[in-house]
Amino acid sequence: MTRPNSRTRILDAAVRVAGREGAGRVTLEATAEEAGLTRGGMMYHFKDRAALAHAMQEHVAMSWEAQLIEAAGKTADEASLPERVNAYISVAVTPSTSMQIGLLQAAGNDPQGREPIASVRRRWTPSSQEAAEDRTILRQFIACLAADGLWSHHSLGGDEIPQDARVGITQEIIALSTDL
DSSP states (O other), rough: OOOOHHHHHHHHHHHHHHHOOGGGOHHHHHHHHHHHHHHHHHHHHHHSSSHHHHHHHHHHHHHHHHHHHHHSSSTTTSHHHHHHHHHHHHHHHHHHHHHHHHHHHHHHSSSSHHHHHHHHHHHHHHHHHHHHHHHHHHHHHHHHHHHHHHHHHHTTOOOOHHHHHHHHHHHHHHHHHHOO
């Protein structure tokens, strides 16, 4: 297994800090300490906290898209809408994914800052406009919203959902997108 480069190591450290302490606690100093680097080592890659925050969002978006591709077995361009929706649901309901995306969306108060994650979502889920025009797509859109609700439940401090219940909920959400 290869060792991650310094930039990736820093971004992974920043995500860990955000997960442990909250997105607002991600500073250059805290991230440098978590990554085992000096502040100067951080500054080589990220000139300020805003640059780090944007890079974190891109990093998490790339990781999320890789999980979606793995779940679908193909890229968004290669997958049909039902395949994309099922992959989205399967990945969105996992606690680690929900934590990462929830933290970064909470941290990104400006639309440009949320763009990396929004871009992935647009590739993998139907739009509200598409849903308004087609009943089948509407059900898929609602299923995506239900998956988002499950990760919101986790992100907002809802009670811990046991794994067997999470599997059942996920199956019901997928059924919602396919039962017509």
